Amino acid sequence: MRLSQFHLRTTKETPADAELVSHQLMLRAGMIRKLAAGLYTWSPLGLRVLRKVETVVREEMDNAGAIEMIMPTIQPRELWEETGRWEKFGGQLLKITDRKEQQFCYSPTAEEAVTDFARQELSSYKQLPVNFYQIQTKFRDEIRPRFGVMRAREFVMKDAYSFHITDEDLAREYRNMHAAYTRIFTRLGLDFRAVQADSGAIGGDASQEFHVLAESGEDSIAFSTGSDYAANVEKAQAAEPAPRGAATEAMTKVATPTQKTCEDVAALLGLPLQRTVKSVAVMTEAGFVLALVRGDHAVNEIKLGKVAGMADYRLATEAEIQAHLGSEPGFLGPIGAKQAIRVVADRDVAAMADFVVGANEAGFHLTGVNWGRDLPEPETVADIRNVIEGDKAADGGEIRLVRGIEVGHVFQLGRKYSEAMKFTVLDETGKAAAPAMGCYGIGVSRIVAAAIEQNHDANGIIWPVPMAPWTVAVCMINPKNDAAVNAAAEQLLGELQSAGIEAVLDDRGLRPGAMFADIELIGIPHRVVVSERGLAAGTFEYRARRATEAENIGRDELLARLRG
Amino acid sequence: MRLSQFHLRTTKETPADAELVSHQLMLRAGMIRKLAAGLYTWSPLGLRVLRKVETVVREEMDNAGAIEMIMPTIQPRELWEETGRWEKFGGQLLKITDRKEQQFCYSPTAEEAVTDFARQELSSYKQLPVNFYQIQTKFRDEIRPRFGVMRAREFVMKDAYSFHITDEDLAREYRNMHAAYTRIFTRLGLDFRAVQADSGAIGGDASQEFHVLAESGEDSIAFSTGSDYAANVEKAQAAEPAPRGAATEAMTKVATPTQKTCEDVAALLGLPLQRTVKSVAVMTEAGFVLALVRGDHAVNEIKLGKVAGMADYRLATEAEIQAHLGSEPGFLGPIGAKQAIRVVADRDVAAMADFVVGANEAGFHLTGVNWGRDLPEPETVADIRNVIEGDKAADGGEIRLVRGIEVGHVFQLGRKYSEAMKFTVLDETGKAAAPAMGCYGIGVSRIVAAAIEQNHDANGIIWPVPMAPWTVAVCMINPKNDAAVNAAAEQLLGELQSAGIEAVLDDRGLRPGAMFADIELIGIPHRVVVSERGLAAGTFEYRARRATEAENIGRDELLARLRG
Structure with missing residues (x-):
């Protein structure tokens, strides 16, 4: 190829409205051009890179036994009604009315369409397992499309869907896809990690995200130096804390006239922040709850929400706080409440001795507080905090935090879609059985941007060879x-x-x-x-x-x- | 590849709602599955064939110097307003409103988007000529989607757009694309013809269609046995007729009591149909016109509309016919009108002698009619008829009619889009000039169906090797x-x-x-x-x-x- 016969148009100026380096460099290199908000034309140069990624993804999916097909981008409302996602998917679902007043959407993902295909194609366990995939244009009507192709509205995704008679076979294919994804990102020359995602009701290892590591990544990932454990910060757990030490101080009320934060109180008292306890007042359907985390920790909302009785909690109002604790915020604590309250203590707080809490009186805190002596043992002890850099990991290593860009996701869906869409096959005994499903996505166009975030210098992009134009x-x-x-x-x-x-x-x-x-x-x-x-x-x-x-x-x- | 590891699902039953053989066979072979009206999933088997076609198209476009890129399927209304096509495109344009109440369409073609890309990318004649192409999903909201992927709403199209400083350079690239298309359809193993299309205001060779020949084709194509001349029936021309013979009969009024068609009159009189003349009464802005074609010919509406003064003509009402000719339909003719009328004679009619016309009197025709003797020479002589099988062609050969399926189109657009969208580049003299444009389309998914229409037997599909799965x-x-x-x-x-x-x-x-x-x-x-x-x-x-x-x-x- 001769560049004089190609079309290349670079610019020196950094585009004003591009925040991310990858967005800036893709525009400067002339890889993409904006057509409208979140809609990009891929120039000949950009397309060469996109196709390189597609090719690696396709080869490894084929090698892993998945079978390529392709579904329409425009899908009928009726199909999405079958699973309730026509409403539940929310504003990202681009809804369309055709000339006959029929409603459709632009596919943001294809669980419904593939299950509809499968229920026409598959009728016997003998046809299972099977894993169908497509590399196709998707659309999500982002409220704030930005960062170029990193979060575009129209984008290219590889989405795969597998069907199985047993959960064990689904787990086998899940591992197979996990291995294929590892090969894909390795072949592409990217520094990445497979990360345990918060997978809602399914739990366990049933969902993992693949992240390209980059400082600009939107997601925070915790990994351990002791093993290949890695998890999204929402899900990551530190090791159990060391057993509680003995009480050595008497409980003392100290004046903290303007000190409303743990940091300020610790500074005033000359104590490490790790000796203070933060009290977060929230309301649940059953009433007022004080959630306690160490002063240097932060409440993890997802973890707190999973504690029994805490689903759908919200922060308490000042009036609710006054009514239950008799104090203004900034001086709250578990001792001396006006009414009976529930205390949910983080595991680390439950293991503390001689700690500092608010006195439920404006301008005062209590020091030398000890469980079982100054207040009852906490009713509920749970991991309700975010991990922090340096935490001990369960595997004996240390927790490190890095930032990542999610480029892949593997997920054991179970029977949610097959049951909702009444898709069954005859099993070995001749009975109708809803197949278990897995889904496996890769953000093909996003990988291009993620690779640049990870590989660039002051002069521009530095492609890993497999992605280079x-x-x-x-x-x-x-x-x-x-x-x-x-x-x-x-x-x-x-x-x-x-x-x-x-x-x-x-x-x-x-x-x-x-x-x-x-x-x-x-x-x-x-x-x-x-x-x-x-x-x-x-x-x-x-x-x-x-x-x-x-x-x-x-x-x-x-x-x-x-x-x- | 082992079929046991693939996914194949064939059926013996011919699907009830599939009219075309290709639609039936694609369903029976399990190549496609219907998701909704005009929306098809391509199964693994179908996709293999689709990709074969894509690959040949891509290779030949690359070889011809075109450069691949890809534009969004979703395009903003503002862009389509610039050319007026937001309204003019009609109901086939699928219009979409996003969550911010902005309007978009699903691209049915991409002249606007590529011109927008070009005006951002191209600023100098030095960057021209250039030919950008994409292989992309398109959408046309057909009123009656049918025939499977032959006329689906969502389909795969290769669309290319070239930009040139001069008309001559556009004509060169047009020939280059014509040659590339010829290679593409030849390589695919298809029996096809390049056909002159009616190209509206541009005329000449500025537009050609590529048709796969098949009896089920929707288009009628005329070609000559004497050369590679071929044209859409709307446009095809026969050779000039032989000079008019001498008059040998006297004009005679004959009774044709119930004979209102040329066929019936010819049968009654024992004359060949070719001796009769059909009179078609129409109205124009300037008044009543009688269009004359030979009894075995049919008026070509497009050709008649192009005769000076005949734009926007319509058929005359019975009242208008009575007012001008004093007769009821079935016995009309150019002789003995009640008012002055304009006569437009087809070239073949102008060359006739001793012919038969209606007498403008119910139940009578005139035989032995001759121009210049029984009525004035016609004021307007033009080619206003459809060619028929067996016509002499201008190249000395004979006209044959076949049916075709349009799978490609090459078109010299000129400066319509560049001028409407204010796209200029600096020419060699430093002046801003709107580039001339060409566009070149191939219906990639339609080719799959067209190939089956041309290649099948009672047992199923017979793929040309280059398209076979x-x-x-x-x-x-x-x-x-x-x-x-x-x-x-x-x-x-x-x-x-x-x-x-x-x-x-x-x-x-x-x-x-x-x-x-x-x-x-x-x-x-x-x-x-x-x-x-x-x-x-x-x-x-x-x-x-x-x-x-x-x-x-x-x-x-x-x-x-x-x-x-």
Whole structure:
């Protein structure tokens, strides 16, 4: 391929409305162009990268035994009514009325459509297991589409759906897909982690997310130095705390006139923040609850909501706090409430001794507080906090926090969709049985942006070779006037092709500085310069995208290096 | 690939609501499943064929220098307002309102989106010419979606758009695309014709359609035996008629009491139909017009509408006919009108002598009528008729009529879109110039159905090799119990793969009859049977899909035949 026959349009200016580096660089490299909010055209350069990702995903799905098909993007309301998701999916579902006043949606995911396909195609256990997948355009009507293709409204997704007679077989395919995803992200050259996701009612290992690690990631991920344990912060657990120490102090009321936060109280008293307890007042259907976490910890809303009796809790109002504790916020605590209240203590709080809480009196806290002596043992002890960097992990390692971009999700759906849509097959005994289902998604277009977030420098994108639009750029100096340069570049291109290395010839005739800046910006992993001077010396100038210096090397060495 | 690891579901019953053979066979072969009216899921088998077509289209577009990109399917109203097509496109445009009450449509074609892309990307003549294409899902909200994927609402289209400084360069690219399309349909193994389409205001060769020839085609196409001339019947022209002969008869009024059609009059008088003239009464803004065509010809409405003064004509009412001709329909003619009327004569009518027309008197016709003697020479002579089978063509050949399915269209758009959307580039003189545009479409999913219309028999589909899901099916007899058959089939599969021949192993363990019926139904071009008996004899049973008999042949001959 010759760049003069391609279409490339780069810009130096950083676009004003692009926050993320990947969005900025994709615009500057001319990979995408905005058509409207959350809608992007993929230019020829952008499409080359997108197709590279698609190809790796397709090959590994095929290798894993999944079978490709494709469903319509426009799907009838009736189908989505069968599962109740026409309403439940919410505002992200783009609803459409056709010329005959029939209602449809643009598929944001395809559980309904694939289950409808399956109930037409599958009637016997003999046809199971089967895993259907498609690589297709999806639409989610995001309220705030932003970050370019990272959170576009129209995007490319690989979605797979498997069908099984038994839960065990679903679990087997789930592991199979997990392994395929690991191969996909490994092949793409990405630094990633499989992370336990909060999977609602299903629990356990029935749902995992695959995250590309990047500082700009929207998700916070906890992993352990002691094993490959990793979990979304919503779900991550630290190890059980060490047993409670003995009480050594007497409970004392101290003046904290303006100190309303644990940080301020600890500073005033000269105590570590870890000695203080934060009291969070909430209301449930059964009444007032004080949730206690250590001063340096934060309540994890999902975990607290899962404690018995705490579903659908909300923060208490100031009036409710006054009525139950007789104090204004900032000085709350579990001792001296005006009415009987429920106390839910985090595991770490339950293991504390000689701690500090609010006195339920404006301007005062209590120090040296101890369970069982100054107040009853907590009725409920549970893990209700977010993990923090440095926590002990259950596997003996230490918890570390990183940020990630979710690019894949594997999920054991169970029979939710097959039962709602009355899809059964005859099992071995001749009885109608609703198959168990799994679903497995990959954000194909998002991977492109995520890869850039992880791989860039001040000069532009640095593609992992499997995603690069071309592996090598052969840059020609003065191509319009130098026949020898043309001949040498052509010959090199042929040799690279023979070696199975995808190369592009930059024959546009730009000044070297502008040409090199383009090639760096668009992230080509290897650059080779063919010049009159180099030819005279029998060398090419070679520079890897991440290298700081170029080197002059002979052809054999060049080919050896590029062959890797 | 092993069929036991694939998903195949065929049925014997012909679906009740499928009219076209291709629709019936695609359903029976399990290539597609209906999700809703005009919306089809492509099964794994169907998708294999669709991808084959896509691949050939992509390769030839790339070879022709077009550059692939991809635009959003959902496009903002504002863009379509710029060209006025938001209203003008009509009911086929699926309009959508998002959660912010912004309006969008699902792209049925992408002139607006690509022109918007181009005006962001292209600013100088140096970047031209360029031809962008995409292979993408489109939507047209058909009133009567039917015939399966032949006229689905959601479908796959390859659409390309080229940009040029000069009309000459547009014409060059148009020929380049014409040649690429010819290669595409040739490579796909289809019997097709490039046909001159009626191209409205642009005229000439600025628009051509590519049709797959099939009896079930919706379009009627005229071609000449004397050259590669072919045209849509709306546009096709016969050769100029031979010069008018001399008058030999006297004009005579004859009684035709119940004979109101040319056929009936000719039968009564014992004259060939070609001696009669049909008078069609129409009204224009300027008044009453009698259009004359030979009795065996039919008025071509598009051609008649293009005659000067005839735009927006309509058929005359009986009252208007009485007022101008003093007769009831069935006996009309150009002689003896009550008021001055305009006569538009088809070229063939103008060349007639001794002909028959209505007498403008109920129950009578005139015979032996001659121009210049019995009535004035016609004021307007033009080609206003449809060609018929057997017409002389301008190239000396004969006109033949066939039916076709439109699968491609090449079009010189000119500057309609670039001017409407204010897209200019700087030309060589530094002036802003609106580029000329071409557009080039291929109905990728429709090709699959069209190929079946052209290639099938009572047993099912007969794929041209380039579109076949697999080239060869290796059918195993008793695969579950016969290790020797398994080993031989595996070995053959390996040898075929080494020879670059795509084969599938039918290891499902069906009875031979059911297995062969499936393989014929889904249209695999070559079938090889591996059986214990064959192995004992050192032969395979081979049958080409179109052959009437199977043959037992040795391995070397088999491989030689399959290699073609």
